[in-house]
Amino acid sequence: MISALFQYEFLQNAFISGMIIGLIAPLLGVFIVVRRLSLIADALSHVTLAGIAASLFMGKYIPFFGTLNPLYMGMAFSVGGSLFIEKLRSVYKHYQELAIPIILSGGIGIGVIFISLADGFNTDLFSYLFGSVSAVSRTDLWTIIAISIFVLITIILIYKELFLLSFDEEYAKATGIAARSIHFLFIVMVALVIAASMRIVGVLLVSSLMTLPVAASIRLSRGFKQTIFFSVVFGEASVLGGLFLSYYLDLAPGGTIVVLAVLILIATVLIKKLSANRAVY
Amino acid sequence: MIKEEPIIEIKHLFYRYDRENVLEDVNLSVNYGSFLGIVGPNGSGKSTLLKLILGLNKPQRGEIKLFGKDIKQFRERQKIGFVSQKANSFNSGFPATVYEVVASGLTKKIGLLRFYNKNDAAKIEKAVASVGMEKFLHRNIGELSGGQQQRVFIARALVSDPELLILDEPTVGVDAENVQSFYEMLEQLNKDGITLLMVTHDIGAITDKVTNVACLNKVLFFHGTSTEFEDKKHLGISDIYGHDVHLLTHDHKEAHS
Numbered sequence: 001m002i003s004a005l006f007q008y009e010f011l012q013n014a015f016i017s018g019m020i021i022g023l024i025a026p027l028l029g030v031f032i033v034v035r036r037l038s039l040i041a042d043a044l045s046h047v048t049l050a051g052i053a054a055s056l057f058m059g060k061y062i063p064f065f066g067t068l069n070p071l072y073m074g075m076a077f078s079v080g081g082s083l084f085i086e087k088l089r090s091v092y093k094h095y096q097e098l099a100i101p102i103i104l105s106g107g108i109g110i111g112v113i114f115i116s117l118a119d120g121f122n123t124d125l126f127s128y129l130f131g132s133v134s135a136v137s138r139t140d141l142w143t144i145i146a147i148s149i150f151v152l153i154t155i156i157l158i159y160k161e162l163f164l165l166s167f168d169e170e171y172a173k174a175t176g177i178a179a180r181s182i183h184f185l186f187i188v189m190v191a192l193v194i195a196a197s198m199r200i201v202g203v204l205l206v207s208s209l210m211t212l213p214v215a216a217s218i219r220l221s222r223g224f225k226q227t228i229f230f231s232v233v234f235g236e237a238s239v240l241g242g243l244f245l246s247y248y249l250d251l252a253p254g255g256t257i258v259v260l261a262v263l264i265l266i267a268t269v270l271i272k273k274l275s276a277n278r279a280v281y
Numbered sequence: 282m283i284k285e286e287p288i289i290e291i292k293h294l295f296y297r298y299d300r301e302n303v304l305e306d307v308n309l310s311v312n313y314g315s316f317l318g319i320v321g322p323n324g325s326g327k328s329t330l331l332k333l334i335l336g337l338n339k340p341q342r343g344e345i346k347l348f349g350k351d352i353k354q355f356r357e358r359q360k361i362g363f364v365s366q367k368a369n370s371f372n373s374g375f376p377a378t379v380y381e382v383v384a385s386g387l388t389k390k391i392g393l394l395r396f397y398n399k400n401d402a403a404k405i406e407k408a409v410a411s412v413g414m415e416k417f418l419h420r421n422i423g424e425l426s427g428g429q430q431q432r433v434f435i436a437r438a439l440v441s442d443p444e445l446l447i448l449d450e451p452t453v454g455v456d457a458e459n460v461q462s463f464y465e466m467l468e469q470l471n472k473d474g475i476t477l478l479m480v481t482h483d484i485g486a487i488t489d490k491v492t493n494v495a496c497l498n499k500v501l502f503f504h505g506t507s508t509e510f511e512d513k514k515h516l517g518i519s520d521i522y523g524h525d526v527h528l529l530t531h532d533h534k535e536a537h538s
Contacts, residue, residue: 171365
């Protein structure tokens with residue numbers, strides 16, 4: 001496989017984008033999980049799908065969209081959806097989780113309409129549903145790199161504020177930090193990373209890369225930085241391991257990545273249980 | 282040392298929520314160096330008053346001055362430390378160490394787009410030691426008892442060297458035997474020169490620790506030194522709370538049942 005990696009551009013694209021997503025999805029995922037926003041990733045991935053379907057549909061009639069990477073429209077929808085979720089959360093102050101199913105089903109609804117308008121499923125759309133690493137193009141790769149650099153720099157710059165906001169929102173507001181702007185920036189980053197991860201694991205599995213490595217890491221870690229570190233390690237292990245396994249065993253890469261992440265999660269639960277038992281005896 | 286200069290000055294403050302007055306014409310001034318305990322039954326507007334002082338809510342009418350400045354112009358929030366009711370705003374499964382939690386108290390002081398430096402590390406360790414939690418520096422916050430967690434939150438508030446510390450029922454969720462030492466720690470902080478403002482419904486426990494007492498139930502019924510409060514106390518609670526004492530004790534029972 002190593003020699004094939006040097007030979008084929010599509011394999012390079014797949015591996016580089018996989019490594020990047022394995023880093024930034026769990027990194028943002030830590031903040032999503034501790035803020036109890038895990039389902040937002042699911043809602044936004046479905047909105048992204050609606051955007052992609054819209055782009056593919058318009059591509060049939062308007063030449064401009066035919067040449068445009070559908071991921072861009074997906075990103076635009078995802079960011080729009082994230083802002084809409086925020087709006088809904090302030091409208092339904094006492095039912096904040098209601099925003100998520102509203103956006104999720106709205107996203108699917110719009111997506112399905114565009115798919116039917118575009119005369120049903122085509123393979124291109126199918127690859128967005130379940131991920132298709134071999135379909136990652138160079139422009140996809142550059143988009144993913146640009147998003148990741150933006151997200152990494154932003155997180156480093158506002159780490160203090162993001163930590164405080166995640167740990168204790170009321171206190172964050174009382175200390176007078178720009179809590180609303182920080183939250184806004186955070187949710188836009190989430191929307192971008194979801195759109196970027198779409199090619200690797202697909203709409204249906206994208207939230208798993210943001211939550212499963214974090215769920216495993218929380219079991220073992222001491223402190224927040226360590227939680228981030230192990231989340232990224234588990235994320236990379238699932239993505240790279242999944243890509244290798246799927247290449248040799250001819251499995252669907254997106255599914256393999258997610259199943260590996262689940263196995264890591266189960267392993268950490270067992271390890272924790274065993275070490276707790278040992279402590280008792 | 283209590284100075285004759287107010288750190289907080291509140292004039293004719295009204296706050297209304299859902300067409301009901303929560304606070305009516307509250308006038309209160311807190312001098313530098315004092316330790317004010319605000320008491321009152323549940324739903325008396327005590328926590329609301331704190332939220333107004335912290336700028337989390339905005340009053341419909343009235344004036345709040347902090348450090349001599351109108352709250353709308355007040356920008357030096359790092360001068361105020363805040364300890365909330367633990368249970369309200371904190372996820373006990375949160376994977377953060379005591380060190381990380383206390384460090385977050387410096388967020389505003391360090392400022393946006395700036396990073397922690399070595400000096401900050403020393404400050405953080407000092408704040409943790411000042412509440413007697415240095416042995417737990419690298420433990421996850423969720424592994425600690427309620428009382429220990431509350432000490433950590435005090436350290437978080439102290440790390441930025443505040444001149445004013447505001448506490449909202451800080452002993453909720455702290456076990457009885459630790460409450461006393463918790464209050465002693467607050468008394469010590471006050472002796473070290475920090476002005477304290479604490480909301481509580483535990484009047485008895487604090488009169489020997491605080492310098493001043495305010496009784497609030499929508500309106501301010503009493504505001505004076507703790508000795509004045511003690512003197513009034515034998516006359517019966519009705520004199521302290523004012524006219525509608527029946528309603529008040531009834532509310533109190535209901536809230537606890």
